[in-house]
Amino acid sequence: xxxxxxxxxxxxxxxxxxxxxxxxxxxxxxxxxxxxxxxxxxxxxxxxxxxxxxxxxxxxxxxxxxxxxxxxxxxxxxxxxxxxxxxxxxxxxxxxxxxxxxxxxxxxxxxxxxxxxxxxxxxxxxxxxxxxxxxxxxxxxxxxxxxxxxxxxxxxxxxxxxxxxxxxxxxxxxxxxxxxxxxxxxxxxxxxxxxxxxxxxxxxxxxxxxxxxxxxxxxxxxxxxxxxxxxxxxxxxxxxxxxxxxxxxxxxxxxxxxxxxxxxxxxxxxxxxxxxxxxxxxxxxxxxxxxxxxxxxxxxxxxxxxxxxxxxxxxxxxxxxxxxxxxxxxxxxxxxxxxxxxxxxxxxxxxxxxxxxxxxxxxxxxxxxxxxxxxxxxxxxxxxxxxxxxxxxxxxx
Amino acid sequence: xxxxxxxxxxxxxxxxxxxxxxxxxxxxxxxxxxxxxxxxxxxxxxxxxxxxxxxxxxxxxxxxxxxxxxxxxxxxxxxxxxxxxxxxxxxxxxxxxxxxxxxxxxxxxxxxxxxxxxxxxxxxxxxxxxxxxxxxxxxxxxxxxxxxxxxxxxxxxxxxxxxxxxxxxxxxxxxxxxxxxxxxxxxxxxxxxxxxxxxxxxxxxxxxxxxxxxxxxxxxxxxxxxxxxxxxxxxxxxxxxxxxxxxxxxxxxxxxxxxxxxxxxxxxxxxxxxxxxxxxxxxxxxxxxxxxxxxxxxxxxxxxxxxxxxxxxxxxxxxxxxxxxxxxxxxxxxxxxxxxxxxxxxxxxxxxxxxxxxxxxxxxxxxxxxxxxxxxxxxxxxxxxxxxxxxxxxxxx
Numbered sequence: 001x002x003x004x005x006x007x008x009x010x011x012x013x014x015x016x017x018x019x020x021x022x023x024x025x026x027x028x029x030x031x032x033x034x035x036x037x038x039x040x041x042x043x044x045x046x047x048x049x050x051x052x053x054x055x056x057x058x059x060x061x062x063x064x065x066x067x068x069x070x071x072x073x074x075x076x077x078x079x080x081x082x083x084x085x086x087x088x089x090x091x092x093x094x095x096x097x098x099x100x101x102x103x104x105x106x107x108x109x110x111x112x113x114x115x116x117x118x119x120x121x122x123x124x125x126x127x128x129x130x131x132x133x134x135x136x137x138x139x140x141x142x143x144x145x146x147x148x149x150x151x152x153x154x155x156x157x158x159x160x161x162x163x164x165x166x167x168x169x170x171x172x173x174x175x176x177x178x179x180x181x182x183x184x185x186x187x188x189x190x191x192x193x194x195x196x197x198x199x200x201x202x203x204x205x206x207x208x209x210x211x212x213x214x215x216x217x218x219x220x221x222x223x224x225x226x227x228x229x230x231x232x233x234x235x236x237x238x239x240x241x242x243x244x245x246x247x248x249x250x251x252x253x254x255x256x257x258x259x260x261x262x263x264x265x266x267x268x269x270x271x272x273x274x275x276x277x278x279x280x281x282x283x284x285x286x287x288x289x290x291x292x293x294x295x296x297x298x299x300x301x302x303x304x305x306x307x308x309x310x311x312x313x314x315x316x317x318x319x320x321x322x323x324x325x326x327x328x329x330x331x332x333x334x335x336x337x338x339x340x341x342x343x344x345x346x347x348x349x350x351x352x353x354x355x356x357x358x359x360x361x362x363x364x365x366x367x368x369x370x371x372x373x374x375x376x377x378x379x380x381x382x383x384x385x386x387x388x389x390x391x392x393x394x395x396x397x
Numbered sequence: 398x399x400x401x402x403x404x405x406x407x408x409x410x411x412x413x414x415x416x417x418x419x420x421x422x423x424x425x426x427x428x429x430x431x432x433x434x435x436x437x438x439x440x441x442x443x444x445x446x447x448x449x450x451x452x453x454x455x456x457x458x459x460x461x462x463x464x465x466x467x468x469x470x471x472x473x474x475x476x477x478x479x480x481x482x483x484x485x486x487x488x489x490x491x492x493x494x495x496x497x498x499x500x501x502x503x504x505x506x507x508x509x510x511x512x513x514x515x516x517x518x519x520x521x522x523x524x525x526x527x528x529x530x531x532x533x534x535x536x537x538x539x540x541x542x543x544x545x546x547x548x549x550x551x552x553x554x555x556x557x558x559x560x561x562x563x564x565x566x567x568x569x570x571x572x573x574x575x576x577x578x579x580x581x582x583x584x585x586x587x588x589x590x591x592x593x594x595x596x597x598x599x600x601x602x603x604x605x606x607x608x609x610x611x612x613x614x615x616x617x618x619x620x621x622x623x624x625x626x627x628x629x630x631x632x633x634x635x636x637x638x639x640x641x642x643x644x645x646x647x648x649x650x651x652x653x654x655x656x657x658x659x660x661x662x663x664x665x666x667x668x669x670x671x672x673x674x675x676x677x678x679x680x681x682x683x684x685x686x687x688x689x690x691x692x693x694x695x696x697x698x699x700x701x702x703x704x705x706x707x708x709x710x711x712x713x714x715x716x717x718x719x720x721x722x723x724x725x726x727x728x729x730x731x732x733x734x735x736x737x738x739x740x741x742x743x744x745x746x747x748x749x750x751x752x753x754x755x756x757x758x759x760x761x762x763x764x765x766x767x768x769x770x771x772x773x774x775x776x777x778x779x780x781x782x783x784x785x786x787x788x789x790x791x792x793x794x
Contacts, residue, residue, distance in 0.1 A: 206673065209677070230610035246725075266531075269698075
């Protein structure tokens, strides 16, 4: 594989020596399928959008699969032409960065059900010639991972060095181990859970209800009539509250007024209101409401508790499990439950709860704590060493 | 005043000896006003719905004003004819109960801006002959309290023995002390705050956006065309998530399925989804969307921080401040901030954080812990004794 980053890449970071990947591009891989889905339905043909960074070595032993969260996409790092904002995990992926593209071949795959180049409800249904809409089959996290397995097969990679991701990306990482343990040398699930609690389901349900309450949703059949923008904007506003913490909101907004005084009307008086409105309005430009419905449902259905994470007796996959102190959407006790399940099966697992006031957003923005841990974990995995303390027991439990 | 409860009241509770108030009725008090509002606008005539329980003594020294939360009403205790569910604080108010109607005269007043018999956006605007709708003037917690002061004047009560309430009821209790300190002998603010944090504002803002996103809202002018039921239902669902705790949801719902299996559709798969849908659908039958908008805005505007709670030098009002451990909507640190403000002004204040897994709902359902504290606090206030430890210092800080 040819690396996608520009040879004329920008100047290195003076502090770390790391460099940007420069210009990257999203590609598509299509296979006929049909995928046999958990619901019993099938889906095909299937397209997956993906990006790759770095070079696959001759032994195909340096491939890392990076997995994105609910509204993410395949563009994890580097820049698309003409854009000033890099991919969503750019600080983590690149030459000299934790996912070091001088050593590793990094793949980021979009999920089925999404709207960022992969087959989803806004794709054309080959049977009708019109967008699937609500006729799109229900998909699960296991279905997403099954589709990604086709992409990894396409690369001819027998065994991934690592699967890594935060939030729903962490669910996919866990599902990779559950579905294909022999094909994963290590996994880094971050700020995630074995299953959604009723509170997490509740937030997703209100998000869905908000979309479906918009008359423009029309039971999902809105691609020719106009999208349910208001419902989706409110849905995303709910999401943003859960991504932050009480403290990070206090630090970022306090009770500061947008226009210096109370308006005594239903406009945005406080900066936090303006922020949420802006985030909601922006989101509808870049995301499809039906995708939000299908993907949140896939997250709610996800359940690898009760021994479903590690089914076999012996498993060789190593784990680095990370959570963040102020994350109340995916609280640390959920990550600790992952580690407990692993320990019960004598799996080599390191756990760390990182300090942060950023809430769930921490996995995207609280980089310093993650950087060293991930870097060393990958190095030791790649060089065949076990976890630092020899017996595979995690710390910080 | 004549007591409103039936003389032939039901059998006493065998454990506590307390009795139900039996049948009660909501009354209305109308005054011309106009009320001069904080916004600069004015409102008149003004009607307040209220209920009273017990008998006002000759010296008018035994009156307690009970204040309700966001969606509450004047019906705090006893039964309305033909109804099987008593008022919202029935366990706390009645003969032999903490707010003991054998000793005290309890008044519960509805708020202006509401839709439960008091002047609000669904009332007829005397200038147009049509419902106010969004033309209703913006009201604040101080405006609500100013209206209640007219009701207390009507009863000829110079000084209330106590003002008490939870959540927005607690805000009104605090505002009573801020606005009319000489007319309040004691206050019991429960599960409340001196001001909303940006997270609390954010939840209210998303609630408002959900209502206003419903095309049926029509800028508040919907009384002749049909109410924004879908938007209001989603708004209330958001509220219910914040009223519970992660733990109380886990205990109540876990991941139990509604129909024994996953539906692979957008129906309610999990019991928690069914609960939220039920709560949302029920709420639209009993509450007005415009009232929800105006009242949440009043809560967000409320701010008695920075010395605004106690303006004078000497204040004789005693406080019992209560919060609940699992309440993340009005977390204990907000109640502790109230107590800090009181201590700074050398006000006699007792604070207690009560154990509970119920989240914010605790103030309505976690009765055992509140009962004794409130009972003793009222007894000592009524008999003129100070707080138990002599120096007025709270405990449990």
